Amino acid sequence: MTALIVCHFVLAACARPLVRALGRRAFVVLALPPAAATAWAVTQWNTVASGGAVTWSWRWMPAYDVTVALRFDALAELMVLLAAGIGTLVLLYCASYFTDGAPGLAGFAGNLLAFAGAMLALVLADDLISLYVFWELTTVFSYLLIGYDSERKHSRRSALQALTVTTLGGLAMLVGFLIIGQAAGTYRISALLADPPRATLAVSVAVVLILCGALSKSAIWPFSLWLPNAMAAPTPVSAYLHAAAMVKAGVYLVARLAPGFADVPVWRPVVIVLGAATMLLGGWRALRLNDLKLVLAYGTVSQLGFLTLLAGAGNRDTALAAAVMILGHALFKAPLFLVTGIVDHAAGTRDLRGLSGVGRALPHVCTVGVLAAASMAALPPLLGFAAKEA
Template identity: 60%
Template structure:
């Protein structure tokens, strides 16, 4: 795992030189870095399939007992496949999306690879403080990617808003980590999770602070406003950060900590209520959009809310449904963002009111878009259908939550058809 991090660092440092030499085609070579992550994860499937873990530990700051502690279990293994696989495909896509001589291409390529490395570090960190370091690196790199078009005020504003919300949430999360680690006598999550948890208001405050960071990162209510604004970013950035990577970081954290903290007082109420509100509000807002990227953005807010409910519920059935939904969402939403990028690139518009006859002009693109939208809507036998069935089955014993989930699913079908 440490070797993979070094590979990403070296690739990011070399990216400007490669882009100056080969232009956008350099992205094809740079795609090998995240592809190596996906290949590594696939090669270690057997180690985590039956509940095992891949562990690496390197001494870093012995005076502070701060080591580079890396650990891959089932959830982080899935995230590695998504972060690496989708990251590689997005970089390959970028080789054709950007024109030779595009302004800021060298910076984009370097930051994109660096972001993929930061996400890799985030999902494999076993030390909570190390996780926070990578967490904030993703925040900084996402700021640079969202604000790629520096000449546009809207782009700079979107980047600043995303940076402000996620950084403040991250600082709150850090305080929560410090409280948990101080009580447990260390910051290794594998050890903190097995230690007796503190009681009363101490644990409740720590949980609320951690959830503030997770919900802010994943644009779950009440922190959902920054994600649609971030659509000012280039489409490859939206496809990666806002479908498969950055916004999944908060969901990943909820899934990682949930088994140990779900019984804590505020955990379930906060995650479930915030998630349900995001599910409905995001789906309703998506129905009102005419810009395809904004439609997908509000749909992402809605589905991130659904994921927060699943991983926050704290039951095995809900967690398994969450894993299925996590994979399905990353695949169909990344594909849809990339389709919209092609439409915008070729037709010069993303406005639904101006697009007509695309299926006749680009039948293969229409087939890909239809399959991805059908998976988003939960049409059998696609992966989205399997995930949605698992979601509904996980909450058959909770009529209120189930009713809201059905309403949210109906909205998802409606904007998918649209």
């Protein structure tokens, strides 16, 4: 596990000479670490499906009981397949999306791969402090990716807004982690879930602070405005960060902690009320827009509210439904963002009022888009149907 994470950052550091030598074809080389992580996760399927886990730990700060601990279990399997698998496909897509000599391409390529490494480490972390470190790394790299076109004022402002909201939420989450760790006597996530601390006032405050971090990362109301504005980023960033990876981090944290903390009195009111409100408001807003990318963005906000509600409910059936829905959402929303990028390149616009006949001009792209939309609409026999039925 550690070798796979390190490979992401090492190759990301080599992105500049690779892009200089290979141009946009460097993205094919950069796709190797996430592809290797995907392959490794597939080989561990039987282990985690039977209830086992692969673990690794290193005592980082022994005096403070801080350990870099990694744990690969069933939930981590799902998230690794998303973060690494879709990351591989998005990096390959970048080889066609960008042109040789595009300004800032080397930095973008390195940041995208480094983000994939940070996301991989985040979902494998079994220690609250190391999880926070990787959590903030995804925030920093997402800031750099959203602000890729730094000459545009809108891109700079959107990147800064995303950085501000998610960083403040992350700091609140860190305080919650420290309170929980002190109350339980350990920062190890698996140990916390096996023996949660008693629901005192301090633990309730910690839970609210942790949820602030999770909800801000997943763009749950009232933190939801940053995600639609982040659509200023290139389409591969929207497909990866805002459909499959970064925004799923908050949902992942809720799903990870729900078995141990869903019975804390403040947990369910916060998660269910804000999740349901986000689901309804995001869907209503999506129906009033004409920019195809913004329609998908607000649709993503709505689905994130739905996922948060399911993942945070705290019982086995809704947890299983949430797991299938997390996978289904990534598999239909990421392709729709990528199709939007192709349509934008081909037609020169994303305005639904000005798009006509694109399907006849791009029949293969149309097929992918229709299948993804049908899954989002929960039509059988597609995965979206199975997920929403669950």
